[in-house]
Amino acid sequence: MRGYAAKHLLTHRALGLFTRAPPQQRCCFVRQLLRRPSYKAFASGVSQSEPGVSKQSVYRRQQQERAGAAWLEEPFTCPACRHGSWRADKLQRHLQKCCPDLLPTGLDISSLPQLEIRQILESLRPQELELQAASLQLGWRDFDQDGNRIQRDVPEVAAILGLPRDRTKMLMHRAMKSIPLVADEEPIDILYEDEWLLAANKPPGIITAPKHRFQGGSLVNRIIGYLGRPPYPIHRLDMYTSGVVIVAKHASVVQRLHELFREREVKKVYCALSVGKLPPGNICVDGAIGQSPREKLARTVTDDGQPAVTSFLGMSSAQYDLSQAAKPSLLNPGLQDIDLTQVSVVRCAPKTGKTHQIRVHLAHIGHPIIGDEIYGIQGPWIGRQALHAACLQFVHPATGRALNIEAKLPKDMLDAINALGLQEPAALI
Ligand SMILES: [Zn+2]
Numbered sequence: 001m002r003g004y005a006a007k008h009l010l011t012h013r014a015l016g017l018f019t020r021a022p023p024q025q026r027c028c029f030v031r032q033l034l035r036r037p038s039y040k041a042f043a044s045g046v047s048q049s050e051p052g053v054s055k056q057s058v059y060r061r062q063q064q065e066r067a068g069a070a071w072l073e074e075p076f077t078c079p080a081c082r083h084g085s086w087r088a089d090k091l092q093r094h095l096q097k098c099c100p101d102l103l104p105t106g107l108d109i110s111s112l113p114q115l116e117i118r119q120i121l122e123s124l125r126p127q128e129l130e131l132q133a134a135s136l137q138l139g140w141r142d143f144d145q146d147g148n149r150i151q152r153d154v155p156e157v158a159a160i161l162g163l164p165r166d167r168t169k170m171l172m173h174r175a176m177k178s179i180p181l182v183a184d185e186e187p188i189d190i191l192y193e194d195e196w197l198l199a200a201n202k203p204p205g206i207i208t209a210p211k212h213r214f215q216g217g218s219l220v221n222r223i224i225g226y227l228g229r230p231p232y233p234i235h236r237l238d239m240y241t242s243g244v245v246i247v248a249k250h251a252s253v254v255q256r257l258h259e260l261f262r263e264r265e266v267k268k269v270y271c272a273l274s275v276g277k278l279p280p281g282n283i284c285v286d287g288a289i290g291q292s293p294r295e296k297l298a299r300t301v302t303d304d305g306q307p308a309v310t311s312f313l314g315m316s317s318a319q320y321d322l323s324q325a326a327k328p329s330l331l332n333p334g335l336q337d338i339d340l341t342q343v344s345v346v347r348c349a350p351k352t353g354k355t356h357q358i359r360v361h362l363a364h365i366g367h368p369i370i371g372d373e374i375y376g377i378q379g380p381w382i383g384r385q386a387l388h389a390a391c392l393q394f395v396h397p398a399t400g401r402a403l404n405i406e407a408k409l410p411k412d413m414l415d416a417i418n419a420l421g422l423q424e425p426a427a428l429i
Helices: 002-017 023-034 037-045 055-066 088-098 114-140 154-161 165-177 219-227 251-262 357-364 411-419
Strands: 189-193 197-202 242-248 267-275 282-286 289-291 299-301 309-319 342-350 387-395 402-406
Touching (some): 037 055, 114 154, 154 165, 219 242, 242 251, 267 411, 309 357
Parallel strands (some): 242 387
Antiparallel strands (some): 189 197, 197 242, 267 387, 289 299, 309 342, 387 402
C-alpha cells in the first residue's frame, strides 16, 4: 500500500510539473507516468492517439472526465491574483477569500456554465486593475498642493478605498510588482550563459540588485537590459567587491540554486590584498558574525552572531611600508595591532555567506583588506576594498554538470598588486 501511495503521489507530481520542469527532468517524469499500471492498461488499448495530441494528454483528459469534471483547455484564473483553478467550486471559495469585493453579492459562479464563468472573470479584471492603480496612486504617487509627495501606509489607503487591510496590502503589492524594473543599457561582462543560468563579472562600485523598483544602476538592471526581462537574483556581492555573480534565467532552477548556497555546496574563491604576512598553510577562521556595537553598518566577530567559517591561504607577500600613506578606517582609527611593513595576496574560501564575512574575518586575524574603508586601511593603492570573487564552483541544477565559473582580476587590483610589489597569483583554484 505504501509503495502504491508513493507511486501515485509521484505521478501526480509528474503531471503537475509536466510543462514546467526543465527537459532533463521532464523525461524522468514521463518515465514515472509510463510505469503507472492504469496508464499501461490505457496505452495498450489505444493503437493510435489523435494527431498532434500525445497519449499522455488523452489519458489525463480521460482521468479528469472520469472524475466528473468537464474538460478544460485551461484553468479558470482569479481576476485579482491570477491564481489558476481547474474547478469552479474551488475558484468560488478562492474568490470569497481573495477578492470578495469584486464578486457581485450573492453570485455563485460554481453552478454556471464554463463560458459564462470565463466571461464573468474577464469582466472583473478591469475593476481589479483600476483598484491596483488607485492603491498605487494613494500609496506612493499622491502630491499635496505644494508638490510634496504624500506617502500613505496600508491602513490609510484601506480607509480611503473602503476595503479590508489584507486586501489593500495585496492590491498595493501587486500594483508595485506590475511596475517594470528599470533596464540599463550598459554592457555586461558575461562569464557563462545557458538557458537556465547567467554568470556575469560585476564591476566594483555598482550594487548587485536595485534597492527599489523605480531605481536603476545595479548589475541586475544591466542584466535586464541584456535579457529583456528580469532574472532571478540568487546571491549578492558588496558594492565595492568585484567578481562572479550568478542569476537564474529559469524559475525551475531557483529553489535548487538557493539550496546549493544554503547547504554550502557552492565552492567560492575570492582574492584579497591584505595587510601583513599570513602564516604559511591554510588558516581556518570559525567565528560567528553579528552587528557591531560601534557602527550601524559594520559587522564584527561576536558570540551571539550567526555562524561563519572562512579559510585563508597566503599566496605571496612582499615587504612594503604602508605606514607612509595609510589612512585609518572606520573601525580601526588608530591602525593598531596590524603589521604595516608587509602586504599579501590572500586566497579566501568562505564556507558560509554572511554579510562582510571575508572582510570581518581577515580584520579579526590581524590582516585587514587594503582599501577597506570600514575594517582595513585606506591609501593611494586602490580606491575600494581589494576583494574580488574570482571563482564559483557548483553542480549545474538542471544538467548535473560540474561548473567552474571564473572571473579574471580587474585592472584596479592588478595595478595595486604592481604598486605594492606583489606577484599576481598564477592560479587561485
Ligand atoms: Zn486570487
